[in-house]
Amino acid sequence: MTAVTLVSAEVSPRRRLKVLASQEALLAIAVIGLAIAVGLYNPRFLAARNLSDVLLGNAYIAVAAVGMSIVIVSGNIDISVGALIGVLATISGTLAVNGAPIVVAWLAALVAGVVVMALQGVIIAYLRIPAIVVTLGMLSILKGGLISLTGGKWITDLPDSFHLADIELFGMLPFPVFLMIAVTILAALWMRYSASGRAIYAVGGNAEAARLCGISQPRTIVMVFALHGLFAGAAALLYATQLRVIQSTVPPNLELTIITASVVGGVSILGGVGTVVGSTLAAVLIAEIASALVFIDVSPYWIRAVQGVLILVTVIADILRRRRMAGA
């Protein structure tokens, strides 16, 4: 018995790294494999135009999922993000329509995102109220407040220069796709190699041990939420500038899609484990599945079911892996 424990204790860190590394690899294989499979059924799916549209139309989800992954790694959750994106899009659009300089309209979304999320981080970290309760409250406040203030009236007549999502870099790379890739790479490097990035894993993995190592848990959590707010602001800008109108309502179920991307991307719902590369790949996979369902003539009713199965399978696998590592 002791021998077994010893052996597994010795093996598990390396095995854990391997499993972690392979989560991203598996997702990448799934993204490519699905593209080929659907391409065989309907070659139009592989057209460059379609693949780029899949990325373009869903990049905002991947950007928001980067922030969400950081929050979940820190051992928290945020269910207000979908509502916040709706609110930030409305703030930015309202400013742009009322003649504010476009840059100010853009920055306002980022700043307001950071402020709202940092505020939630402070309540969670210093008042020690569970994140799910705080963010559920914020969800209601944002949702109700937005409808009350705007009356559901759409924002139209947006100036052309407002449409950040229409920008193409080097005449071919759409800005949303560029932002998705850039944000993912920067966040991944920061989380892996910087002290403050590693602190998030420490706080989410074992808060007590992190405290003993001199990491301030409250400060880390506020930082995590502030960053998440910045990414939510960036996601809101992509969301708001993609179309010519802003709905002034909360996008339905958006927070669920974002959390799904994080969890399917291998971020453990129990905290301490996961990467933003995984969540971005998962966001791409989910977007690809949604498009694929139309291409293979499956009722889009199935997208929710497929997302649900992906979540369940990933979470069950995560929990089984943890039990195995805990050494039965």
Added chain:
Amino acid sequence: MKLGLAAAFLGATLLAGTASAADKRWDGADDLPVNPLACSAGEANAAPAAKPYDGGKPTNAADKAGKPITLVDVPKLIGIGYFNATSKGMQDAAKALGNVTVKTDGPTEAKIDEQIKFIDNYITSGVDGILFAANDPVAIAPVLKKALSKGIHVVGYDANSTPDAREWFVNQAEFNGIAKAMIDSMAKEAGEDKSFAIVTSTFTTPNQARWIAEMWAYAQKCHPKLTWLETVEAQEDNNLSFNQATTLINKHGDKLAGLFGMTSVATPASAEAVTKAKLCGKVAVVGLATPNAMKPYVNADCVKSVVLWNPVDLGYAATYVVRAVVDGSLKAGATSVDAGKLGKLNVVNGSEILLGSPFIFTKQNIKDFDF
């Protein structure tokens, strides 16, 4: 392992999808009977079964036939373009009639409790008639019945109450009328023998399901060569609608000559998808939408027909209806009512007056509307 399972599941959905590919057209899931209109305006429409008058009646209303009357209009909310337009129609009608004074007053938010307070206050201060667009058909009924009991005439427009709480309701559009306008516009813009697809909210939304069922019936009857490719869901979500429309464009390629937007969200999003794909003029977009959201696409010649009704005409007709009720020319059992420049409007469903064919916003007229 986990992804292996997921892949197996995806495989299963693939199989299920192939099996159900035949019914992807989806032409309305309800089993209610359809009643397609005649193909050209000249032909007579099949008359639906006549329904007896089911509206209410004011108690001891003062006889003011031909005399000046004062009306109040309490819409869902004030200060938005749509109800500014209905209000303008009422003023136009008052001017045309010469013996009607109408004022619009109501809550600044679409709240039923606020709306009830406004109506209650006007019952107390005394008016000859109340026009309303209900925030809630059931909750507004008691205060409207109170108005009737005080001898005040009550006529609804835009959003109905339960029938017995008002005398008449001016119905802006019937399902088969919208369906005809949509399919006729598509056949004209895309071509009689072309293919189209539909972006709707969900398959379970009652209004959209009825419209689509009527569209299918009308298309089969009057434009049998149009090919109905498929219908996709996009909730009431801007970005999802855009993604779904883009996917349809990419999937069907040159075969796709038209897209229908079934909601005020799906139509501008479909137009945006066609614009981004640089297919304006090649893929026609026809749909239900409000003018402001469609102006960029209509002004850029990417969208030619936006189907809805004209809210100015709606307010105009509602005012003529109150005048006709007061004058005694519109009574229970009547089959039509005279509505000034709009001509004779038909009575349908017992106690409703149909505004007429839907209104089509085009590049020429869309600038006149702000909602």
